[in-house]
Amino acid sequence: MAKEQKSEVTADALSEALVRRLPGYYRHLREMEAAGIKRVSSMKLGRRMHQTASLIRQDINTFGGIGRQGLGYDVRELKEKIGDLLDLNRGHEMIILGAGNIGTAVAGYASFQQNGFTTVAMFDVNPAKIGTKAGGIPVLSMDALEDYVMAHPVDIAVLAVPKEQAVTVMERVQKLGIRAVWNFAPVDLQYDQTAMTVVNVHLSDTLQVLSYQLAHMR
Template sequence: MVGKEISQAVIRRMPRYYRYLGELLDEGVERISSNELSSRMQVTASQIRQDLNNFGGFGQQGYGYNVKYLYEEIGKILGLNEKHNIIVIGAGNLGQALANYVKFEKLGFVIIGLFDVNPALKGTLVRGIEVRMLDELADFVKDHKVDIATLTMPKEAADSVADLVVSLGIHAIWNFAHVDLQVLDENVVVENVHLSDSLMQLSYNIVKSHTKE
């Protein structure tokens, strides 16, 4: 089923399903109707059925969804049944914050290396992970399987660091630098996180709510 062409809009909603199903599991809920899931997630039941039908359904009419089964299947769709080794390049505050997120590890994303160009950070330990210098990356990649490179450096350096990690055979980039990375290799997948975009969206909604009043 994985590999079928599914719209990115549907994919963007999947992690949210996964998160809510995980909470239901934690609460000991074994079975849930699309109506109950709908009211909990504040999306329509028809949206839920449509989204899940992209992957073959998972529900039985009048019987609801088996929470554990659905959770695991969505996990597989999202690739969470495999462990992903991550490195973080840029060991400033944001890089260290990401390295400290234990939540990622629970999802199978394990941070195995931290890199920076600032010699003052060399050898610093963050949750037991040593900060290495960027010129040690090539050797590190020879010895370790790296699935994802996280970039948290200033935008001026981001494109060249992206080129470096791609040249070393890393095929996935999680980018926090303030730029949409231009990676020309079509085998490389990039996810850009623009925190300031989300702040601007909030600010739009503040203005809108004021004009409503």
């Protein structure tokens, strides 16, 4: 009885920093599982992930419900738990808006498929691209976006259009009721935060962080 009352931190309570670390855990645990490793200590996992053992223990305690049992964590159990938190155990269907270099790179990125993220279609305004394939995915006319999504509901829209088109495309995505946007356009989009969630990949920003780090190396 007492055991059942033990409070488990809900996933919603995870800090942003911890959420950002989850995919790294998942990646390392999957590699370990593939290599036939059954159990791992916080020290070994930390060394592999360039983190301290105490951060690893603290993170894993936060998930709740993972026993250490003296011999380290069960690799498979921990991987499944993190996969559940990341919701990787159901499939996600994605569309890519913009069939330029970035859109094509995303379409061709094999490891998304491995995690259950399937790109079902791409959309572009360029008549020369419409009807072709990019990264193996059919490119449809951007004009067909609404009809397509009405007929084939999707989970995630990847925004890979030029900056100038990002705002209007985002408005169309929001109207269609798509709830998740992976944004590669270098703009901070306005959206209804109760209806959608957005993750930005601002490539220029990460390059500037590298420039900062290079300039301020000890």
